Amino acid sequence: MSESKTTSLYEFHLSKNAKIIDFAGWSMPFSYDGTLKEHHYVRESAGYFDVSHMGRLRLNYSEIEEINYLICSDLKNISNTKALYSIFTSEEGTAIDDVIFWKFEDDLILICNASNTNKIKTHLDIHSINYEDLTSSTDLIAVQGKNAIDIVSKIMSVPDKFSTSKEGKYVYARTGYTGEDGLEVMLDTNDTLAFISELEAKGVKPCGLGSRDTLRLEASLPLYGFELTDDISPIEAGLKWTVTNKDDYLGKDVIDQQIESKEHKHLKRFKLNAKQIARTGTICKSDGVEGIVTSGNISPILGYPIGFVLFKSNPADDLVEFDIRGNLIEGNLLYKRFLS
């Protein structure tokens, strides 16, 4: 095994007494003040996350047709100031990775999951698509929260939601992974500490991957490796809204067929009226249909356990029985997002 990778902020995290965990081969901060506190910083005020472990690749507009063939969304026809969430699909229609594209007038940046950076690079290589890997020369800082936009607007101009911008040393988009408004900012590793100091001076708190996970789950957002895998399609994961590619693309036949037949796996949201958390891998049954929990945790805002469950087919009933360490615990499927 090679040694764990670190971001340029590793020493800084240690100086903040962060609890460090290994995540996708990276030594990353799990928490500073505790996951629940950090969760509330973001929901009530603002927090920043070092997400520099995520892959950042610069792509060429001259190859946008070829890139568009590899994803289920229409990247080609949206304007050059937009950020787009999409999924690289396989020939079988399953997810290779879920990613964000940042479109600029002169530039196209792809941000992928840390666990999939090598897989995506290989995939691009196979399809003869050129890229420049910016992952080690830059950092990526997510500033998220109820007050995040107010605060960052004092540092840089804020684009519309799901739009991109460049200003001085900052390359950024109004995107995020917490359910709150905010920016994700890419900058040269030499400029990161100064940026973070400015955020901290304005009251933005450091947050780790622990709260990033509870925030994204509570915001009903999928995590690759859990809700999405190379065995699950965007349709099965409930991400039909990402399928906007009008042209031919890899896996289109399977995805179109799934949309029409509705005969596929179904990812659902659930809640429990119990003091147990149905964690990843928990088996459950609804209306005779077997399911497996992909992610589960407490919703710090709602105060009860929530999660995602993947069923073999669409269950007709919304009552579910979870087998939590031998005890059958009842839960309900939800048809709306966890937070309204």
Added chain:
Amino acid sequence: MSETKYLETHEWYIVDGGNVTVGISDYAQGELGDIVFVTLPEVGQEFSKGDAIVEVEATKTVAEAYAPMNCVITEVNSALETEPELINNDPVGEGWMVKAEIKEMDDSGMSYQQYESFIS
């Protein structure tokens, strides 16, 4: 009251005459992260040494606290039902979990110093 002793499974206990108080160690709460739910036993429930007596759900993972000796529960810390964070904030004090009547004394736990070298 005797000294606080620790188990390899990260519980602490204090023997006071024929009774024992049990909780989890500061190290354990730190490893678990924020504790969000605690399932306590019923008063009168009988446990053998090594039985799971309390279930602790934290944001990071789930854990159980085990009986340090054969005992019968006489009191549970019901404050944990609404304030499970007491275990994070004061694991060996206000975060105690159960008090029990000792059925068979087993004071083989580690001293704090022994436990400290065990976890380091």
